[in-house]
Amino acid sequence: SAARLTKPLRALSGGQRASIEVVDVNAVIARAAKALERMLSSNIEVTLTLDDDIKRIKIATCHLEEIVLNLGIQARDAMPDGGRLKVATTMLIDDGRDAADGVPSEYVRIVVADTGSGMSKDAQARLFEPFFAGQDASGGAIGLAKVDAIVKAAGGHIQVESGRSVGTTFTIDLPATSETAPASEPASAATRVPSPL
Numbered sequence: 001s002a003a004r005l006t007k008p009l010r011a012l013s014g015g016q017r018a019s020i021e022v023v024d025v026n027a028v029i030a031r032a033a034k035a036l037e038r039m040l041s042s043n044i045e046v047t048l049t050l051d052d053d054i055k056r057i058k059i060a061t062c063h064l065e066e067i068v069l070n071l072g073i074q075a076r077d078a079m080p081d082g083g084r085l086k087v088a089t090t091m092l093i094d095d096g097r098d099a100a101d102g103v104p105s106e107y108v109r110i111v112v113a114d115t116g117s118g119m120s121k122d123a124q125a126r127l128f129e130p131f132f133a134g135q136d137a138s139g140g141a142i143g144l145a146k147v148d149a150i151v152k153a154a155g156g157h158i159q160v161e162s163g164r165s166v167g168t169t170f171t172i173d174l175p176a177t178s179e180t181a182p183a184s185e186p187a188s189a190a191t192r193v194p195s196p197l
Contacts, residue, residue, distance in 0.1 A: 018060035018063060020060055021058070021060065021061055022056050022057075022058055022177060022179045022180070023057055023058070023059055023061055025057055025064065025108050025110070025174075026050040026051075026054065028061055028065060028068075029050065029110070032064075032065045032068040032069055033046060033048055033068065033087060036072040039069075039076070040072070040085070041076070043081070044076060044082055044083055044085055045084045045085070046072075046085045046086075046087070047085070047086045048086075048087050049086065050087075050088070051088075051089050051090045051091065053091065054089050054090065054176070055091065055108060055177060055178060056108075056177055056179060056180065057176055058154070058175070058177050059150075063153075066146060066147065067110070067150060067151070067172065068112070070147050071112040072087075072112070073143065074143065074144060074168075075168070077116075078118070078167075079115065079116040079117075083114060083115035084114070084115045085112070085114050085115075086112070086114075087110070087111070089108060089109065089110055089111075091107070092173055093105075093106055093107075094107060094173075105175070106175070107156070107157075107173040107174060107175055107176055108173070108176050109171065109173050110171075110172040111169060111170070111172075112170045113167060113168070113169040114168055114169075115167040116167050117164070118165055118166050119162040119163075119168060120164070123162075124160050124161075124162055127144055128145050130145035151174065154175070155174070156172060156174040157172070157173045158170065158171070159172075
């Protein structure tokens with residue numbers, strides 16, 4: 001499964017088009033987490049806390065996998081001596097962020113948290129820059145720029161909270177949809193995530 005996942009991720013770096021789908025977030029995260037566990041050292045414990053009541057989102061499946069794998073690799077690099085990686089999902093109702101028509105906006109929130117070494121405020125501020133490589137930035141810096149591009153292309157938001165010796169938490173909010181069946185999208189609806197390079 002790791003090989004199946006990494007093929008579209010390598011293609012993504014070149015800005016390949018990927019079809020938007022109505023995605024079961026929990027199912028994709030669970031599948032990606034199994035592949036991720038094979039990439040992590042045995043002293044890193046992975047825990048999934050997935051809310052059964054969340055809605056689906058509209059995104060390319062490989063892009064959601066890219067988010068999980070890149071954040072997992074970022075966490076691995078921050079925990080060379082081992083630790084815990086937690087991935088959680090929940091629904092978020094926002095009464096004002098994008099509710100110009102007076103209807104509360106609904107998001108699926110994905111939280112990826114590690115118990116690693118953490119980052120300085122300067123590193124956090126520049127973390128999504130594709131060529132940033134500060135002293136506490138890992139080799140996954142370009143991968144994080146891709147994550148930021150994917151989230152923004154999907155109409156979502158990403159935040160990071162971190163501190164020295166307290167770990168790092170990434171919070172991603174992606175717009176929810178009430179659609180339950182796979183969407184049949186025309187070719188023009190394909191999304192193109194720009195390469196940060």
